[in-house]
Amino acid sequence: MAALSLLLGCILFAAAHYAVGQRRNTVCYARLGCFSLEYPFNNTDVLPMEPAFINTRFYLFTNPQETPSIISEGDITNSLEHSLKFRPELETVIIVHGFLQNGQVDWMAKMAIELLKRKQQNVILVDWGNGAGFPYSQATANTRVVGAEIAVFVSSLNHVLGTSNAKYHLIGHSLGAHIAGYAGSRLPGLRRITGLDPAQPNYQNFDIQVRLDQDDADFVDAIHTDGSDYDTISGYGMMLPVGHIDFYPNGGKDQPGCPRQSFMNIITEEYEDGTSETGNIISCSHSRSILLFTESINSPCAFRSFQCSNTREFLAGRCFGCGSLPCPTAGYSSIQYRARGKFYLATRSNTPFCGQQYLIRLKFGRFAYPTYGTLKLKFLTTNGISDPVVFSGLQRPFASGQSRNAMLVELDHLGDIVQTQLEFHEQRSFFSWDRSSGIAIEKVSFTKTETNKSFYFCGNGLRMTSNSHAGLHHRQFSSQC
Known part of the structure; x- marks a missing residue:
């Protein structure tokens, strides 16, 4: 009897530990579904945090002269009654920030204003700042929840206002690019995703289900600006093509006008100008994708690009001319072109970057x-x-x-x-x-x-x-x- 009790105890102990192990490898959230660490989502060793902690928020811009207002996914009808007017007949652009940022960063508002200058449309800024902080592996895991939140949000707008996935364009920088990919994988027929230097660490060598890829929207374009080998102070973006069309300004790395990054550069800048300037050194090439896309929205100068296999061929002059098709322009208008593949171009070292x-x-x-x-x-x-x-x-x-x-x-x-x-x-x-x-x-x-x-x-x-x-x-x- 004692042996049987011991055996039963061992079985119950093992079962309990198995259940704990299962809980540690999978987490489920209402409305969003379950998230596991099993393949292919083994690019990080931590599970996404609670949606309530990440606290993803949506800010609606419809007029560049007015302050954006929050739309609550849980009560869209009431939110829109007390906000700037969302026009369901127009296209909607959703902008997503990346690591160590939030929805109040300047570049998101500047991009929104340029988009509204271009034409009448709804612009929504996504703030997931609570989940975008250190450690990077946790922020990486959190991107899956934020992508799911965006998908639920768009689906709710479709249900309440009669919009459709075909009217949405998602723009994401760094981790935000992969968030857009996660959202797109849940929104069949999504019109467009633009990846601005999609993040490399934890994504580069993993299954396409883990990162942004061309199956995530009807049209996926990307601008790569910091694709050097990742060494903790550079190489935050990936060189790997992820879309129907991928642009590589200045070879996709080491952008002109950005300091050559080294530990000595960072230490010197930290001492002389403080931590904000240090951040500018580290992120200069990585953030250039944002500046190039923003400039492209209303610039009279087109970021003309040329199809090429690599930077060496481009600099050898073997890629100029685009055959029977017009050369596509990098940035906002790239969706107008039928060309597909990898395209290279050169830019100036400061604004305006086009020339x-x-x-x-x-x-x-x-x-x-x-x-x-x-x-x-x-x-x-x-x-x-x-x-x-x-x-x-x-x-x-x-x-x-x-x-x-x-x-x-x-x-x-x-x-x-x-x-x-x-x-x-x-x-x-x-x-x-x-x-x-x-x-x-x-x-x-x-x-x-x-x-x-x-x-x-x-x-x-x-x-x-x-x-x-x-x-x-x-x-x-x-x-x-």
Whole structure:
């Protein structure tokens, strides 16, 4: 009898622990369903927090001159009676923030205002700030609940007001992009999702059910701006294509005008300017996707892009021209194009970011030793002087016969190029103090991306020593110098 009791006790103990284990791997919430840590949702080791704690809120914008009002999903009819007027016949845009942010961040309001300037539509800002904080793994888990909350919210609007999924456009930054994906997976026929630098950590190498993908809406577009290898201070976005069309400004990482991130940069900035500026350093490339999309909404300049397999091919000039289809523009208007795949473009380093894109190719002549330094090029045109293009030989030295490529982005079309102006500064080292070979310039080529036509300035082995200037005058359309 004692043995039987012991056996029964062991069975009950094991069953109790199994049940606890099951509870720890799955959690269920009213209206939202159940969330498990089982595959494919094994991208984090924690379950989503209680919806009541995350406290997802929805702020309605219908007029840029008025303060947004809260819509309660649980009582939509009453909320709308006491809020700015929601117009069900119009399209609705829902904007979702990412990690360490909330619904009051400036960029969300600025984007909403630009959207309302563009045309009449409903704009809703999603605030899940309570669930977006540290640790990152918990915020990652919480995205599933927020996505489910948005889906329930949209479904409720459809039921009460007669709207349909086909009238909704979700825009999400970082973790917000994946939230939009989770919402879209529950809303068949959703019109569009725009992912602004979708978050990489906990998503990059996991099943597509875990991240934003092109099955989450009828049209999914993404802008990738911080896709370098994740190293805790950069690489917050993913390079992996996630949509019907994916844009890679400046190669999708290390955006121009953003400081090169390092622990020393961060420590220095923290000391000199405080933690807010430190955050700007860390998130500069990651946040650039927001600025580019916001600018694209009403900009007279189109972010023209070119289909390409990678950055190397783009900078080699092998991708200009879009065949029989028009080249798509990155950002708000990308849905108007039939093109699909990966597209590359170059932008300026500060606002306005959009401009006319030109490819500059530099070919060195023969010289004795690898040389460290910088070479600055400017172009004298019939409309004035271009912005500078700087080729750096500080990390990788200039070498005999080497080629370097870079993009020049100008606010306006350049006139006819009259002269290429060059300025060379050598960086001497202890090991090269007795070497003064300088560099030699074989040729400089200039390609207009709109027409894919090039012309060339021949240097014919022009020698340049440190702190010297030179000009190339002879322009020709043949690459033979």
